[in-house]
Amino acid sequence: MKKIALISCTKYKKDYLEGGNDKNQDVQLFKLSYNYAKKNADEIYILSARYGLLRDEEYLASYNECLDYKSEIENKLWALDVMEKLNQYTDIHKDEFIILADRNYYKNFLKYLKNTTLPLLNLSIGERIQYLKESTSEEIIETASYGEKLHILFNSMNKYSFGNLDDIPFTNGVYIILDKKEKYEGMSRIVRVGTHSGENRLIVRLKKHFKEGAKDESVLRKNIGKAILDYNNLDYITIWSINFNDKRNEKKYSHLRNIEYEKNLEKMITYYMKERFEFVCFEIFEEEARNRLVEGILSTLAIDENFVCSEIWLGNYSPVETIRNGGVWVNEELNKEKLNDREIREIIAMCVASNQTATS
Numbered sequence: 581m582k583k584i585a586l587i588s589c590t591k592y593k594k595d596y597l598e599g600g601n602d603k604n605q606d607v608q609l610f611k612l613s614y615n616y617a618k619k620n621a622d623e624i625y626i627l628s629a630r631y632g633l634l635r636d637e638e639y640l641a642s643y644n645e646c647l648d649y650k651s652e653i654e655n656k657l658w659a660l661d662v663m664e665k666l667n668q669y670t671d672i673h674k675d676e677f678i679i680l681a682d683r684n685y686y687k688n689f690l691k692y693l694k695n696t697t698l699p700l701l702n703l704s705i706g707e708r709i710q711y712l713k714e715s716t717s718e719e720i721i722e723t724a725s726y727g728e729k730l731h732i733l734f735n736s737m738n739k740y741s742f743g744n745l746d747d748i749p750f751t752n753g754v755y756i757i758l759d760k761k762e763k764y765e766g767m768s769r770i771v772r773v774g775t776h777s778g779e780n781r782l783i784v785r786l787k788k789h790f791k792e793g794a795k796d797e798s799v800l801r802k803n804i805g806k807a808i809l810d811y812n813n814l815d816y817i818t819i820w821s822i823n824f825n826d827k828r829n830e831k832k833y834s835h836l837r838n839i840e841y842e843k844n845l846e847k848m849i850t851y852y853m854k855e856r857f858e859f860v861c862f863e864i865f866e867e868e869a870r871n872r873l874v875e876g877i878l879s880t881l882a883i884d885e886n887f888v889c890s891e892i893w894l895g896n897y898s899p900v901e902t903i904r905n906g907g908v909w910v911n912e913e914l915n916k917e918k919l920n921d922r923e924i925r926e927i928i929a930m931c932v933a934s935n936q937t938a939t940s
Contacts, residue, residue, distance in 0.1 A: 589629060620925075633661070675695065738860065752864065755773070757774075764887060
């Protein structure tokens with residue numbers, strides 16, 4: 581199986597070939613797309629409005645033609661010509677196609693390709709340029725481990741804290757908690773990755789983490805409380821661990837609770853989180869996709885030899901083994917499938933787009 585890059589042509593080809601006019605966004609986008617393809621694909625083909633599909637070495641003539649000005653019938657005929665050539669040059673059933681083009685270029689043939697990646701999907705031209713610049717950075721792409729890439733990416737994003745969660749401009753996504761006092765290569769270390777169930781509940785989920793008295797609605801709060809209790813050698817962990825949102829537990833064990841003590845513990849949890857935590861988020865709609873990226877990020881960090889907690893990290897006192905061993909406030913086993921190259925590219929694209937939305 582080969583990786584095939586498909587890049588849409590630029591009408592300013594002369595500027596590209598002569599290395600000038602880098603201020604033109606179309607020229608910038610083509611150059612960056614070409615560099616990205618060189619790094620990530622085995623073969624490169626140009627989607628030409630006039631000539632259909634061209635090998636990169638055939639991309640010579642200068643002209644001014646774009647699919648935006650073709651009729652739908654002309655676009656479909658053009659797509660058939662592209663597919664005929666792709667059938668000659670590639671295996672459309674097995675090869676992976678990395679498409680770096682506007683939707684008009686691929687909308688009529690995408691369904692015929694079995695394995696596709698669209699790293700620039702739903703990004704404006706400015707967002708595409710920014711994403712490709714970051715993705716072709718030698719420092720990030722060539723030398724950094726996946727764990728370092730993730731920390732560089734998330735540490736560079738717009739941060740949220742307890743006081744500005746309502747500023748998050750979307751309601752579906754993945755959140756990453758960075759601990760300002762824990763470090764990974766000098767950066768704030770990732771200590772939790774999470775998401776939400778159902779639709780439009782991202783901000784609701786994050787607010788639960790900071791809500792005092794909500795330990796049975798936030799596993800994060802419950803686990804931090806357990807670690808605080810264990811650190812102080814207190815025997816209240818068993819009671820603290822009970823889910824009192826369950827009416828059966830409430831009826832059976834409520835007489836064992838020390839409500840005043842729990843209120844003080846909740847305040848300690850909130851103080852710890854406010855002092856140390858900040859959030860970054862990226863937008864993603866599908867719940868299954870969110871869950872996959874959460875487990876992929878955590879499993880990728882779990883095998884990173886540089887991803888270690890400090891000796892004084894509170895999680896070292898957790899009675900939960902996966903928290904102590906994994907260095908993150910997560911109960912689940914961290915042995916799922918790690919992120920692959922495609923998923924890393926997708927996360928970068930989603931983070932760039934989400935950050936752009938947050939700062940616009």
